[in-house]
Amino acid sequence: MFGRFKKSKNQESSLSQQQLSNALAQVSLPHWPTPVPPEWITVDGQHAQLTVPFAADNSILEPLKQHPELGQLSWSLQRNIAKLPNSQPELPLTFGNIIVVSSGKGGVGKSSVSVQLALALHQLGANVGILDADVYGPSLPTMLGGQEQKLEINAQQKMIPHQRHGIWVSSLGYLTDTKDAAIWRGPMASAALQQLFRDTKWPRLDYLIVDMPPGTGDIQLTFAQKLPITGAVIVTTPQTVALADAEKGITMFRKVGVPITGLIENMSYYQCSQCGHRDAIFGSDGGASVAQREQVPLLGQWPLDARIRAGLDEGKPLVAEQPEHELSVMMKNSAYQLAVELYRQAQTRQPATR
Numbered sequence: 349m350f351g352r353f354k355k356s357k358n359q360e361s362s363l364s365q366q367q368l369s370n371a372l373a374q375v376s377l378p379h380w381p382t383p384v385p386p387e388w389i390t391v392d393g394q395h396a397q398l399t400v401p402f403a404a405d406n407s408i409l410e411p412l413k414q415h416p417e418l419g420q421l422s423w424s425l426q427r428n429i430a431k432l433p434n435s436q437p438e439l440p441l442t443f444g445n446i447i448v449v450s451s452g453k454g455g456v457g458k459s460s461v462s463v464q465l466a467l468a469l470h471q472l473g474a475n476v477g478i479l480d481a482d483v484y485g486p487s488l489p490t491m492l493g494g495q496e497q498k499l500e501i502n503a504q505q506k507m508i509p510h511q512r513h514g515i516w517v518s519s520l521g522y523l524t525d526t527k528d529a530a531i532w533r534g535p536m537a538s539a540a541l542q543q544l545f546r547d548t549k550w551p552r553l554d555y556l557i558v559d560m561p562p563g564t565g566d567i568q569l570t571f572a573q574k575l576p577i578t579g580a581v582i583v584t585t586p587q588t589v590a591l592a593d594a595e596k597g598i599t600m601f602r603k604v605g606v607p608i609t610g611l612i613e614n615m616s617y618y619q620c621s622q623c624g625h626r627d628a629i630f631g632s633d634g635g636a637s638v639a640q641r642e643q644v645p646l647l648g649q650w651p652l653d654a655r656i657r658a659g660l661d662e663g664k665p666l667v668a669e670q671p672e673h674e675l676s677v678m679m680k681n682s683a684y685q686l687a688v689e690l691y692r693q694a695q696t697r698q699p700a701t702r
């Protein structure tokens with residue numbers, strides 16, 4: 349049965365409910381493992397609507413439009429992004445689904461991936477915030493721009509996040525000089541992080557991306573234990589030295605009951621922006637093999653590409669400036685897979701609420 353099947357007064361649907369039902373059973377959406385759940389479909393005369401509980405763009409409608417019978421209907425997309433259970437059942441998900449982005453090793457591109465995933469989720473129709481928890485070197489103000497603008501504090505002593513390229517951003521880098529933040533250690537850094545998390549006045553969000561400090565030490569552990577986290581994304585390069593640390597990160601999150609939503613292999617290969625030639629300078633498929641060994645979904649293999657770096661250095665990330673660029677489309681595909689996996693994994697744990 350469909351969620352809603354209405355015969356509009358003026359327009360008869362060309363398909364019967366049975367025909368629609370049979371046709372839907374033959375179609376699968378990208379990265380969604382089973383046929384389209386009927387409750388996601390509403391049919392009104394010749395118009396059909398797909399409502400998904402995760403971030404997605406219109407490209408998700410293609411399999412429905414390509415189907416010989418379903419393609420006779422005119423399709424539109426609606427998102428009703430689900431608020432999913434988290435690692436701390438006693439703490440409410442006040443700020444939306446929280447996705448921590450972590451790397452066992454520094455310099456593998458964790459902040460770059462966090463920024464581009466956040467922007468890509470926004471382009472997939474979600475309301476997104478990003479928290480720079482990298483107290484050792486907050487880089488979000490550089491990557492998203494607006495360093496010169498300090499965060500405002502309201503009468504309730506809450507920080508008002510900046511809005512950059514359509515997403516909400518809070519970072520210590522907007523409060524202090526980056527060099528001051530770098531001397532914070534241990535409990536002081538942990539406390540500062542938790543305060544930044546709690547005392548930012550986030551608007552209603554679908555996803556809050558948290559760019560974690562690199563490593564798997566006490567600060568990361570405390571943070572992972574204290575936050576209501578929906579899922580973790582592990583970032584690694586294919587290099588052997590990074591892989592061992594990526595596995596340590598997976599183990600740390602599993603120990604504290606945080607589900608691993610997926611892994612992104614960054615700097616998978618060098619891609620020349622002039623001739624397109626590819627070179628696997630850090631080795632091939634190391635991240636992919638960790639993902640397979642640990643049974644974690646591989647959400648993408650992103651190239652080392654000067655166009656990615658240049659945009660981040662100027663505070664104008666490629667995915668925001670050129671959303672149709674092939675690299676941006678690749679990053680949006682990873683963000684879509686992330687949103688789907690987050691929802692799918694939560695369904696297998698306990699039912700979602702909206």
Ligand SMILES: Nc1ncnc2c1ncn2[C@@H]1O[C@H](COP(=O)(O)OP(=O)(O)OP(=O)(O)O)[C@@H](O)[C@H]1O
Nearest residue numbers: 454455456457458459460562651652653656657660
């Ligand atoms: N895929 C990529 N292509 C080109 N440059 C990249 C890519 N990923 C990251 N970089 C660049 O590499 C540098 C380090 O990236 P980033 O700051 O994201 O790493 P990090 O893992 O967050 O580092 P840290 O451990 O210091 O927090 C940045 O200058 C960034 O622009």
